[in-house]
Amino acid sequence: MFQNMTQVHACPDPTTGDAPAPGEMPACDIYQADWTNRSAVRHGYLPQWGSAAANEVRGTxxxxxxxxxxxxxxxxxxxxxxxxxxxxxxxxxxxxxxxxxxxxxxxxxxxxxxxxxxxxxxxxxxxxxxxxxxxxxxxxxxxxxxxxxxxxxxxxxxxxxxxxxxxxxxxxxxxxxxxxxxxxxxxxxxxxxxxxxxxxxxxxxxxxxxxxxxxxxxxxxxxxxxxxxxxxxxxxxxxxxxxxxxxxxxxxxxxxxxxxxxxxxxxxKKQVLGSTSAAKTVQVAGPLFAVLLALIGVIIIMRGRRNEQELARRRTHRYSTIHEGDIMV
Incomplete structure (x- = not known):
């Protein structure tokens, strides 16, 4: 009924238009998207309401x-x-x-x-x-x-x-x-x-x-x-x-x-609302999990650096001991 319409038009005279096929009621020609209001009137259509805003085809x-x-x-x-x-x-x-x-x-x-x-x-x-x-x-x-x-x-x-x-x-x-x-x-x-x-x-x-x-x-x-x-x-x-x-x-x-x-x-409830709840949980927990991973990463890095420092200290101490022995010899 509203095919091709962006503005609502009515066919007040159903006998207007071409001869109907057998078994069909007379009706206006099918509305075309490229018609102007003047074209629509020539084909038997009139705007349904009193303004373009009222005639809008909108909504679900x-x-x-x-x-x-x-x-x-x-x-x-x-x-x-x-x-x-x-x-x-x-x-x-x-x-x-x-x-x-x-x-x-x-x-x-x-x-x-x-x-x-x-x-x-x-x-x-x-x-x-x-x-x-x-x-x-x-x-x-x-x-x-x-x-x-x-x-x-x-x-x-x-x-x-x-x-x-x-x-x-x-x-x-x-x-x-x-x-x-x-x-x-x-x-x-x-x-x-x-x-x-x-x-x-x-x-x-x-x-x-x-x-x-x-x-x-x-x-x-x-x-x-x-x-x-x-x-x-x-x-x-x-x-x-x-x-x-x-x-x-x-x-x-x-x-x-x-x-x-x-x-x-x-x-x-199971498939949509359950997924939504899970998504919300992930949405809330995701940042916390990211922070936790970052803290773990920082701890690992700090421990790694500490281990490296300890290893370097031991190497330095060993080198100093051997060097002093050489001097004594």
Whole structure:
């Protein structure tokens, strides 16, 4: 989907481009790395977001990060579902995952704050906090949120019945091992919502109206059940003062989870963390060992010199004795 892209572009009209092969859906031409923005537009692509910084393809896929992780940094992942990079912040350490301590990172609150300076970059203007606008990607008013509108504006939550936002169950997080940067456990939890304004359906027959009502789980009143030629309107309980109001209707909520099996963690502790500990031991002991060798070398040299001096003294004494004897003779 993002092949050749250094800036994220979307294909809002999937019917643009060459005729599809049998069995394939119509789509834009494959994006080319040498395209300019103008070339991309000619081939049916548009920049996904409102600035070059927002459109950057950056970060990892979330399986591995630069290490060691100190807990002071943020990590960046590129999220396919969001069509964007996401900054994740450190919130604390998770202890004893099969005997390994992990560092937990969650989505930054800034990514869903539509009153922030980032909102223009992400086309978030005039959106309630807690929603991300994916309309360009979907081709219709499509908005991303945390499940059950967790941490969204109260007005968004109050407009929908049956919500039960829970940070424990609806939070997206990554748990990564400190020294290797490897992700051991993750949950990506998101919700896709349709943005609804008043819907008007002109010239609906009774059967058409009943079919649509079934899809929308709506009971029709007597006026709506008759065969109508005039426009039929459902307002979804929106205020009467204008069409600028929108209801965010949850459509899909999903949780993608992964965690390393216990057997892998066991091997990791033995092969990686064990090697790391040994390396640290060598790293600490190495200089001490070098100093010890140097001291031994100094002692050997000093003893050698002492032996040489003693040998020279003996030779001198012997020579002096023989010389004096010669004189006596």
């Amino acid at each position: 896929d979330g399986s591995l990060f630069a290490h060691p992780l100190t807990g002071q940094e943020t990590v960046v992942t590129f999220q396919e579902d969001y069509r964007r990079w996401i900054e994740m912040v450190y919130v604390g350490e998770v202890h004893d995952f099969h005997g390994v301590s992990l560092r937990r990172y969650v989505f930054s609150q800034e990514d869903f704050r539509n009153d922030s300076v980032m909102s223009a970059d992400w086309y978030q203007d005039n959106l309630p906090t807690g929603l991300s606008n994916l309309t360009l990607m979907g081709g219709f008013p499509l908005f991303l949120s945390k499940p059950h509108f967790l941490e969204a504006d109260p007005s968004v939550q109050q407009a929908v019945e049956g919500l039960d936002p829970d940070p424990e169950s609806h939070l997206t997080f990554i748990d990564a091992e400190e020294r290797s940067g490897v992700t051991f456990r993750t949950h990506k939890r998101v919700q896709l919502n349709a943005g609804l304004k008043r819907l008007r359906f002109p010239s609906l027959s009774r059967i058409e109206a009943l079919s649509l009502a079934t899809i929308l789980q709506r009971d029709l009143n007597e006026a709506e059940t008759r065969c109508v030629r005039e426009e039929v309107t459902w307002d979804f309980g929106l205020p009467a003062e204008g069409d600028e109001h929108m209801l965010f209707l949850p459509m899909v909520r999903y949780d993608e989870g992964f965690e390393m099996p216990a057997s892998f963690v066991k091997d990791f």
